[in-house]
Amino acid sequence: MTNANVEPLKLDMPYKVADLSQADWGRKEMELAEREMPGLMSVREKYGPSKPLAGLRVMGSLHMTIQTAMLIETLEALGANVRWASCNIFSTQDHAAAAIAAHGTCAVFAWKGETLEDYWWCTEMALTWPDGGGPDLIVDDGGDATMLIHLGVKGEQDPSTLEVAVSHKEMQIVLDRLRPSIVARPDHWRKVAARIKGVSEETTTGVHRLYQMMEKGELLFPAINVNDSVTKSK
Numbered sequence: 725m726t727n728a729n730v731e732p733l734k735l736d737m738p739y740k741v742a743d744l745s746q747a748d749w750g751r752k753e754m755e756l757a758e759r760e761m762p763g764l765m766s767v768r769e770k771y772g773p774s775k776p777l778a779g780l781r782v783m784g785s786l787h788m789t790i791q792t793a794m795l796i797e798t799l800e801a802l803g804a805n806v807r808w809a810s811c812n813i814f815s816t817q818d819h820a821a822a823a824i825a826a827h828g829t830c831a832v833f834a835w836k837g838e839t840l841e842d843y844w845w846c847t848e849m850a851l852t853w854p855d856g857g858g859p860d861l862i863v864d865d866g867g868d869a870t871m872l873i874h875l876g877v878k879g880e881q882d883p884s885t886l887e888v889a890v891s892h893k894e895m896q897i898v899l900d901r902l903r904p905s906i907v908a909r910p911d912h913w914r915k916v917a918a919r920i921k922g923v924s925e926e927t928t929t930g931v932h933r934l935y936q937m938m939e940k941g942e943l944l945f946p947a948i949n950v951n952d953s954v955t956k957s958k
Contacts, residue, residue, distance in 0.1 A: 750823025
C-alpha cells in the first residue's frame with residue numbers, strides 16, 4: 725500500500741488531449757479514411773436514420789487512432805453517447821484525439837506518452853459520465869476497463885483486497901486509484917457493473933482473462949470474444 729496522491733476525477737471536463745490545434749489535420753485524415761473503411765460508412769448509411777443505439781452509453785478503451793475515431797463517430801451516428809480512452813500509453817495519434825475532441829460530441833481522454841498514472845485516470849474518466857454513472861456497453865482492448873470494474877467491485881465487497889502489498893508497479897497504481905474512489909462512493913462500482921449489458925474484447929490476453937473469470941464464476945456481465953471473429957483483420 726502507498727500513500728500516493730491520486731488525481732481526482734473531473735467529471736465536468738469534456739476532454740483531455742495533447743494539442744487541440746491538430747484537430748484539422750486529424751479531420752482531414754478521417755475524411756481520407758472514409759474511403760478505406762466502407763464497412764463503417766455503410767453502417768452509418770443503413771442504420772444512422774433509425775439510431776439503434778439511441779440512449780445507450782458506450783465506453784471505449786481502444787487505441788485512439790484515426791481508425792478508432794471513425795468507429796467513435798459511427799457509434800455516435802447510430803445514437804450512442806460515447807466516452808473514450810486509449811488502451812496503451814503510447815498508441816494515441818494526437819491529431820485523431822484532437823479531431824474527436826474538437827467535434828464536441830465524444831468525451832475523449834488520451835494522448836501519446838501518458839504516464840501509468842495518467843492512463844488509469846483516463847480509463848476511469850472514460851468509464852464515468854458527468855452524472856457519476858457508468859456505461860451500458862464497453863469496447864475493450866486488453867481488458868483493462870473490464871479489470872478496473874471487477875477490482876472495484878471486489879474492493880467494495882472486501883476493502884482489504886485493495887490493501888495488499890504488490891510488487892507490480894502498475895497494479896499498485898490501480899489499487900491506489902480505487903481506494904479513494906471506494907471511500908467516496910462505496911457502492912459505485914457495483915452500480916457500474918449492474919448497468920453494463922456487455923463488453924467486447926479483441927485481444928488474446930483479454931479474452932483469456934475473461935474465460936478465467938467466467939470459469940471461476942467471477943464475470944459480472946456478458947462478454948463477446950471479438951478476437952476469434954473471422955472479421956478481425958489485425
